[in-house]
Amino acid sequence: xxxxxxxxxxxxxxxxxxxxxxxxxxxxxxxxxxxxxxxxxxxxxxxxxxxxxxxxxxxxxxxxxxxxxxxxxxxxxxxxxxxxxxxxxxxxxxxxxxxxxxxxxxxxxxxxxxxxxxxxxxxxxxxxxxxxxxxxxxxxxxxxxxxxxxxxxxxxxxxxxxxxxxxxxxxxxxxxxxxxxxxxxxxxxxxxxxxxxxxxxxxxxxxxxxxxxxxxxxxxxxxxxxxxxxxxxxxxxxxxxxxxxxxxxxxxxxxx
Amino acid sequence: xxxxxxxxxxxxxxxxxxxxxxxxxxxxxxxxxxxxxxxxxxxxxxxxxxxxxxxxxxxxxxxxxxxxxxxxxxxxxxxxxxxxxxxxxxxxxxxxxxxxxxxxxxxxxxxxxxxxxxxxxxxxxxxxxxxxxxxxxxxxxxxxxxxxxxxxxxxxxxxxxxxxxxxxxxxxxxxxxxxxxxxxxxxxxxxxxxxxxxxxxxxxxxxxxxxxxxxxxxxxxxxxxxxxxxxxxxxxxxxxxxxxxxxxxxxxxxxxxxxxxxxxxxxxxxxxxxxxxxxxxxxxxxxxxxxxxxxxxxxxxxxxxxxxxxxxxxxxxxxxxxxxxxxxxxxxxx
Numbered sequence: 001x002x003x004x005x006x007x008x009x010x011x012x013x014x015x016x017x018x019x020x021x022x023x024x025x026x027x028x029x030x031x032x033x034x035x036x037x038x039x040x041x042x043x044x045x046x047x048x049x050x051x052x053x054x055x056x057x058x059x060x061x062x063x064x065x066x067x068x069x070x071x072x073x074x075x076x077x078x079x080x081x082x083x084x085x086x087x088x089x090x091x092x093x094x095x096x097x098x099x100x101x102x103x104x105x106x107x108x109x110x111x112x113x114x115x116x117x118x119x120x121x122x123x124x125x126x127x128x129x130x131x132x133x134x135x136x137x138x139x140x141x142x143x144x145x146x147x148x149x150x151x152x153x154x155x156x157x158x159x160x161x162x163x164x165x166x167x168x169x170x171x172x173x174x175x176x177x178x179x180x181x182x183x184x185x186x187x188x189x190x191x192x193x194x195x196x197x198x199x200x201x202x203x204x205x206x207x208x209x210x211x212x213x214x215x216x217x218x219x220x221x222x223x224x225x226x227x228x229x230x231x232x233x234x235x236x237x238x239x240x241x242x243x244x245x246x247x248x249x250x251x252x253x254x255x256x
Numbered sequence: 257x258x259x260x261x262x263x264x265x266x267x268x269x270x271x272x273x274x275x276x277x278x279x280x281x282x283x284x285x286x287x288x289x290x291x292x293x294x295x296x297x298x299x300x301x302x303x304x305x306x307x308x309x310x311x312x313x314x315x316x317x318x319x320x321x322x323x324x325x326x327x328x329x330x331x332x333x334x335x336x337x338x339x340x341x342x343x344x345x346x347x348x349x350x351x352x353x354x355x356x357x358x359x360x361x362x363x364x365x366x367x368x369x370x371x372x373x374x375x376x377x378x379x380x381x382x383x384x385x386x387x388x389x390x391x392x393x394x395x396x397x398x399x400x401x402x403x404x405x406x407x408x409x410x411x412x413x414x415x416x417x418x419x420x421x422x423x424x425x426x427x428x429x430x431x432x433x434x435x436x437x438x439x440x441x442x443x444x445x446x447x448x449x450x451x452x453x454x455x456x457x458x459x460x461x462x463x464x465x466x467x468x469x470x471x472x473x474x475x476x477x478x479x480x481x482x483x484x485x486x487x488x489x490x491x492x493x494x495x496x497x498x499x500x501x502x503x504x505x506x507x508x509x510x511x512x513x514x515x516x517x518x519x520x521x522x523x524x525x526x527x528x529x530x531x532x533x534x535x536x537x538x539x540x541x542x543x544x545x546x547x548x549x550x551x552x553x554x555x556x557x558x559x560x561x562x563x564x565x566x567x568x569x570x571x572x573x574x575x576x577x578x579x580x581x582x583x584x585x586x587x588x589x590x
């Protein structure tokens with residue numbers, strides 16, 4: 001695996017094509033969601049990450065953690081701690097946290113906190129692993145070689161992680177290989193690389209999954225012994241490259 | 257100092273109040289289902305509220321204590337016995353070396369919590385003791401407890417000599433609830449996609465009972481009732497969810513996310529059960545029915561703060577009782 005640093009790309013508000021609009025809604029009594037519009041859009045996602053990184057650096061009193069997703073940021077807070085740490089006596093705590101967040105989003109020149117990394121993932125696109133290559137090939141009227149070429153020639157963005165520990169939602173795949181989810185989820189092996197709509201992702205664990213599987217990586221995507229057990233983080237860049245079955249077995253045995 | 261699992265239960269795992277700070281990586285919090293009962297168990301044995309406990313389902317385990325210690329059992333009443341003698345829940349208990357704790361029959365509720373004075377001697381994984389069964393990490397070897405597991409315990413907070421005598425029930429106890437609650441009514445804060453369902457469905461949500469189906473576990477409770485409908489077919493891009501989030505599945509049925517829920521989801525979120533009602537839900541069983549009623553933040557936060565204050569007071573009271581007890585005990589034995 002090659003991990004190399006890339007130039008930091010600050011996201012400026014004026015780079016956004018449209019005016020920022022968002023809504024804040026509760027997720028129960030101890031969390032809330034800032035929603036920037038139910039879309040998969042790179043600029044919106046960069047904005048989500050900007051607010052996320054800024055909150056990591058300067059957390060609001062009582063904040064526990066945040067989950068950046070495609071176009072939303074969920075913030076978890078401790079009502080008791082937030083209430084005891086805030087000087088302004090606004091009730092309920094939900095309103096107080098919401099007000100603070102509105103100020104964050106209004107801040108000019110939100111920047112990404114960490115340098116974005118380019119992560120290189122070897123994938124064996126052999127039919128033994130890419131069990132749904134045939135389906136996409138016939139559905140989209142495209143050769144298997146072309147699917148592999150298109151999937152491995154784009155640099156993807158990690159929009160978010162979720163579903164399973166370490167499962168990264170990446171995109172966007174070329175429209176020519178975009179593919180619907182399966183009607184019924186099937187058992188998926190760890191390391192399987194899948195496509196759903198214009199998203200792509202890698203399963204870190206054996207799991208039921210509904211994505212169309214096109215290959216498998218020999219890399220371990222989750223290692224509980226590591227300080228950071230997860231390979232990806234929100235905002236990373238990822239590129240896949242094709243390897244042979246022999247190379248797959250070789251890397252696999254070295255990583256075991 | 258350790259305990260040994262002589263016989264495994266259906267699902268016994270080490271949990272605390274959950275693993276937070278890693279949801280951005282898809283690592284779900286897990287933790288106790290009934291956090292309130294677990295906190296009380298820790299209060300009773302003079303631990304920090306977030307100390308690791310063993311969450312037990314019925315049929316429960318048989319646990320041999322290889323050292324004298326103080327324990328407490330809270331949550332469900334599974335008719336616990338020590339060496340065959342009945343012991344009460346919500347009391348601190350002194351258990352002696354080579355005595356065995358067992359659970360005879362399920363009297364009520366679904367999950368019970370075993371806390372041990374000083375806590376369980378384990379390394380935290382990502383700052384928590386909770387077992388993440390999916391990631392096979394945290395807790396005891398990342399899995400449920402099985403026969404012949406030997407679990408090391410920390411030293412007791414305050415050790416005092418006790419003559420070799422059988423177990424002892426200490427003469428103070430905690431209440432199960434901090435205020436009277438209706439058993440079936442669950443207060444809910446409106447969710448971000450509430451307006452995605454039609455008027456009749458909104459009425460059904462607030463009026464109809466929902467049955468907890470057998471397909472329910474630590475990840476989520478599937479509810480069965482008249483199906484609810486979206487106004488129009490809309491897709492939600494994946495977004496954060498929480499313990500207590502009520503999602504609408506494509507078949508019109510609901511699921512309430514529980515302790516082992518995923519970090520994100522793509523189903524419409526109709527509402528969220530308030531934090532202080534989650535322990536009650538965690539103790540319900542398949543076949544029980546529940547009702548939803550909307551509430552606001554003022555109400556939800558007020559109860560949450562009241563519950564926290566209650567736990568803090570209980571913690572202080574338990575420490576005082578224990579200190580007095582050991583003081584008296586020493587006087588008698590000198």
